[in-house]
Amino acid sequence: MTGLVTSNFYSMQGNIKLSLMIALPIALVPFLLGDASMIPMIVAIQIFVFASNTGTSLKMDESSKWNKFEITLPVTRTAIVSAKYVSFMLLILLGLATSLVTVLLQSIRGELSFDLLFSGYSFGLQLSLMTIGIVYPLILKLGAEKSETLLFAAAGLSVALRFLLWYLLHLSDATIDFRSSEVDRVSLMVALAIFAASYAVSVMMYRSKELH
Amino acid sequence: MTYSLEIDNLTKTYPGSDFRLDNVSFSIPRGTIMGFVGENGAGKTTTMNAVLNIVKKDGGTIKIFGREMGDKDRDIREQVGVVFDGANFPEMLTPARLAKVMAGTYKQWDQERFLNMTARFNLDTGKKIGRYSRGMKMKLALAVALSHRPKLLILDEATAGLDPIVRDEILSVFLEFIEDEDHSILMSSHITGDLEKIADYITFIHRGQIRLTESKDRLIYEYGIVRCKAEQFRLIDRADMMAYRKRDYQIDVLVNNRAAFERKYGGMVVDRGSIDEIMLLLVKGGD
Numbered sequence: 001m002t003g004l005v006t007s008n009f010y011s012m013q014g015n016i017k018l019s020l021m022i023a024l025p026i027a028l029v030p031f032l033l034g035d036a037s038m039i040p041m042i043v044a045i046q047i048f049v050f051a052s053n054t055g056t057s058l059k060m061d062e063s064s065k066w067n068k069f070e071i072t073l074p075v076t077r078t079a080i081v082s083a084k085y086v087s088f089m090l091l092i093l094l095g096l097a098t099s100l101v102t103v104l105l106q107s108i109r110g111e112l113s114f115d116l117l118f119s120g121y122s123f124g125l126q127l128s129l130m131t132i133g134i135v136y137p138l139i140l141k142l143g144a145e146k147s148e149t150l151l152f153a154a155a156g157l158s159v160a161l162r163f164l165l166w167y168l169l170h171l172s173d174a175t176i177d178f179r180s181s182e183v184d185r186v187s188l189m190v191a192l193a194i195f196a197a198s199y200a201v202s203v204m205m206y207r208s209k210e211l212h
Numbered sequence: 213m214t215y216s217l218e219i220d221n222l223t224k225t226y227p228g229s230d231f232r233l234d235n236v237s238f239s240i241p242r243g244t245i246m247g248f249v250g251e252n253g254a255g256k257t258t259t260m261n262a263v264l265n266i267v268k269k270d271g272g273t274i275k276i277f278g279r280e281m282g283d284k285d286r287d288i289r290e291q292v293g294v295v296f297d298g299a300n301f302p303e304m305l306t307p308a309r310l311a312k313v314m315a316g317t318y319k320q321w322d323q324e325r326f327l328n329m330t331a332r333f334n335l336d337t338g339k340k341i342g343r344y345s346r347g348m349k350m351k352l353a354l355a356v357a358l359s360h361r362p363k364l365l366i367l368d369e370a371t372a373g374l375d376p377i378v379r380d381e382i383l384s385v386f387l388e389f390i391e392d393e394d395h396s397i398l399m400s401s402h403i404t405g406d407l408e409k410i411a412d413y414i415t416f417i418h419r420g421q422i423r424l425t426e427s428k429d430r431l432i433y434e435y436g437i438v439r440c441k442a443e444q445f446r447l448i449d450r451a452d453m454m455a456y457r458k459r460d461y462q463i464d465v466l467v468n469n470r471a472a473f474e475r476k477y478g479g480m481v482v483d484r485g486s487i488d489e490i491m492l493l494l495v496k497g498g499d
Binding site: 001002003004005006007010011013014060061064065066068069071072073074075076077078207208210211212 | 257261264265266267268283284286287289290292294296298300301302303304305309312313314315316317318319
């Protein structure tokens, strides 16, 4: 599987550089403006901007027909899907690592708030895990050609799911608002469940997938 | 005789398509090259895809080195080298990086062999694959396929679109590969001239059905094409014809034993046929 993860990483390398060019400068925004309330959004964007590379790398694999060649390699189909999910997680980790620049800058200003950071990380992780969890099986089913559209749709759906979870929590406890830590925690747990379920579904789909 | 690949009654259909692989059967003896010939859409690529588990077969059996290859049979895949029409490697990779990917995938990956092959083919291993010409991509695909020391090469239109010099270079690599009697090649090609040069056997497929599998030498030296007029054609016993094709002023008849035919029907002109002519008769002719 090492080879497959390496291949995925190389496929995403160009976009990772681009993501860094976006994610690093925006770390300066709350630092320069002195507005700590922006931190959750900035951290979430920094994580998601890496996760959003998923579609591009899958599209490149499909256009070069590497996904067809991959099946002829001495690996199981499950290993191919596993390598994709490991690569997705590495992307998210890169996003997390980049967001540490924001944390570092805020700590220099002395305005580090655990609640704000938790909110940012949980939103970024929820958005990334849910989006990838939704989009990868859809790409397997519909093809990577529409990957950008599917990615945007999946991201929209992830945000909508967060609203739905907040609404359901709000029904049980009227004091819970959209920014409550309960919403963060539950959304993150649901996102992890969707990501795990997505892996299982993708393995099942890929085992019976035919490439031409 | 032991076989590298045995295909028996392979069937495959696609939803929403009339195409059907219809009980395809042929085998490749170890140490030989099988040319796989047919018109576009005849079923060559589908057959190869089924062999490689890229598509799921509906029925029949496919044995590689005597075993049916399932998803978990990585040891069999280690021994199968594949070259598709168009190479199929990520275009942003360089061959040097591709080698790292392959080294992390194949247990038998031989980096030294890869470097020797790329040097032999004059491939710049630091250049992105996307910037390679078609010929260079095919050479790279071949270098990759040979660098994990396979025993069976499956080549789908590996020489298509290449100039004669590059084709000749690649064909000589195939011939070197086959010097080891454990090695075999299944090679589909529209360029039947290439197959005439290197193949030991030829399998003709037409509309998903195998029309003929025969040794190349028999096709060239024993088969023949009778060039006859309508009145001569009427004299030929149908049992002696494999296929025939009416042309403007003559009828071409494919026979599988030129010498016997000439003895039986003295006076008729029987030519040696090329693989191309035989394919045309099998595909376009009646029988």
